[in-house]
Amino acid sequence: MSKNLSQLELLIELEPVAERELNRHLATAKNWHPHEYVPWSEGRNFAAMGGADWEPGQSRLSEVAKAAMVVNLLTEDNLPSYHREIAENFSRDGAWGSWVGRWTAEENRHGITMRDYLVVTRGVDPVALEHARMVHMTRGADTPATWDDTNVLYGLAYVTFQELATRVSHRNTGKVCDDPIADKMLQRIAADENLHMVFYRNMCGAALDLAPDQALEAIAMIVRRFQMPGVGMPDFRRKAALIAKHGIYDPRQHLDDVLAPVLRRWNIFDRNDFGAPGERCREELSAFLEKLQRDAARFEERRDRILMAEAARRLAAEAGDSGRA
Ligand SMILES: [Fe+2]
Ligand SMILES: [Fe+2]
Numbered sequence: 001m002s003k004n005l006s007q008l009e010l011l012i013e014l015e016p017v018a019e020r021e022l023n024r025h026l027a028t029a030k031n032w033h034p035h036e037y038v039p040w041s042e043g044r045n046f047a048a049m050g051g052a053d054w055e056p057g058q059s060r061l062s063e064v065a066k067a068a069m070v071v072n073l074l075t076e077d078n079l080p081s082y083h084r085e086i087a088e089n090f091s092r093d094g095a096w097g098s099w100v101g102r103w104t105a106e107e108n109r110h111g112i113t114m115r116d117y118l119v120v121t122r123g124v125d126p127v128a129l130e131h132a133r134m135v136h137m138t139r140g141a142d143t144p145a146t147w148d149d150t151n152v153l154y155g156l157a158y159v160t161f162q163e164l165a166t167r168v169s170h171r172n173t174g175k176v177c178d179d180p181i182a183d184k185m186l187q188r189i190a191a192d193e194n195l196h197m198v199f200y201r202n203m204c205g206a207a208l209d210l211a212p213d214q215a216l217e218a219i220a221m222i223v224r225r226f227q228m229p230g231v232g233m234p235d236f237r238r239k240a241a242l243i244a245k246h247g248i249y250d251p252r253q254h255l256d257d258v259l260a261p262v263l264r265r266w267n268i269f270d271r272n273d274f275g276a277p278g279e280r281c282r283e284e285l286s287a288f289l290e291k292l293q294r295d296a297a298r299f300e301e302r303r304d305r306i307l308m309a310e311a312a313r314r315l316a317a318e319a320g321d322s323g324r325a
Contacts, residue, residue, distance in 0.1 A: 004214050010152050010207065011091050017206040019095035021199050022102070029106070029195055034113040037185040043120040058122040061177060064246045066124050067239040068173040069114065069182075073129070074136045074233045075166070076111035079104065081141040082229070089155030103196060110189045117185055136233040153211075153218035156204040161226055163197035164258045165249065166190075169228075172248040197262075205266050212271065213278035219268070220285040223259060245303055251296040259289070 005013065045051030061069065083104045090096045118124050167190045174186030208215040228249070230236050244250040263269070263285075274282060 003211075005211050007152055010211070011096060013210055014152075014203060014206055015094055015096060017203060018099055021202050022095050022099050025099075025195060025199050026102070030191070032109070032188060034109050034116065037113050037181070037188060038116040038120055039181050040120060042122075046126070054122055054125050054127070056125075059124065060121070060179065061123045061182075064242050064248070065173065065177045065182075067242045068169070068176060068246075068248050069118060070124060070129065070132065071230050071233065071236070071239050071243060072166075072170055072173055072186075073111060073114045073118065074132055075229050076107065076114060077133050077137055078141045078229065079107050079111065080137070082107070085141070086155060086159065089152055099199070103199075106192055106196070110192065113185055113189065117182060121179075121181075123182075132234045139232055141229050141232070151218065153204075153207055153215050154222060156200055156207060157215075157219045157222040158226070160197060160200040160204050160262055161222065161258055162229065163193050163200060164262065165228060165254065167193035167197060168253055168257050169243070169249045172253075176246060176248060201262055201265060208266055208271075209273075212273045213275050213281070216268070216274060216278045216281045216285075219263075219266070220281040220288075223263075223285060224288055226254075244299070245306070250303075251292065251299045255289070255292045255296050259292070263289075 047053040059066065083100070086103070087100050090100060092100060115129075118129065119126050170186045170190040170193060174183040174190070177183060177186070204215065204219070208219075228240070230240065247253070268282065268285070
């Protein structure tokens with residue numbers, strides 16, 4: 001059975017990996033510019049400067065696209081909370097500290113670009129958006145009370161899944177916007193999220209090799225308790241339901257596109273270096289994934305029924321309209 005390492009031991013043992021991963025990241029990451037992704041020629045003044053204030057007809061985004069854009073942007077806006085979380089989970093020294101700074105600077109681009117796009121194209125009400133940002137950032141994002149926010153393994157496992165979840169969500173939001181400019185912008189952002197995921201996934205993989213039982217206990221706990229960071233933002237439940245209903249981020253994607261590929265990459269179900277605690281965790285994890293599989297199938301059946309009923313109602317209404325015309 002592998003012995004449990006202290007937080008300090010983990011940070012010290014993993015620092016050479018953090019350095020290698022940071023250098024790999026810096027050699028791979030593209031240095032892009034937010035201003036090149038925003039159609040500035042569409043911009044015009046608001047009433048305070050002699051122009052016109054926002055009204056709904058100005059937006060070319062569907063209700064679903066608006067909801068997804070706002071959730072994704074408010075998530076990016078809460079960067080100060082996440083910075084604090086990862087600075088506390090990891091370390092501000094050496095390669096760990098360099099990564100925390102670099103990651104924070106890269107993440108800041110995402111919020112800058114998305115807000116500029118939404119304000120310039122009048123995609124959403126800028127007053128409501130600013131109100132939601134104030135509420136969400138004032139509340140901040142906290143580590144769920146179920147785990148210790150100074151635990152490097154919980155931190156690594158959470159951000160691995162979270163970065164990949166964000167990548168999926170941005171990518172699908174780009175598609176639903178039905179605007180090539182938004183799609184290109186969100187593809188660019190999603191590519192960043194993917195590189196972030198790779199850094200954390202490789203770090204967590206190294207932690208598994210170093211302390212298999214301890215790392216798997218953290219991974220299994222995070223998989224069981226995973227929540228997207230949007231929980232707590234204004235109107236989140238309604239928006240998250242829309243996002244799931246329209247396939248931007250739903251239980252099937254969470255299981256098949258986020259959890260499964262990462263667990264496969266870590267070789268969780270084929271490794272032979274776990275002791276008794278790790279074996280127990282693996283069995284629990286396996287049972288949990290089977291439950292998620294059933295939940296995802298149920299969700300899809302329910303969604304199909306709802307979407308079919310909505311389509312039938314729309315067709316009936318259209319037929320009624322043409323009958324009257
Ligand atoms: Fe981001
Ligand atoms: Fe990211």
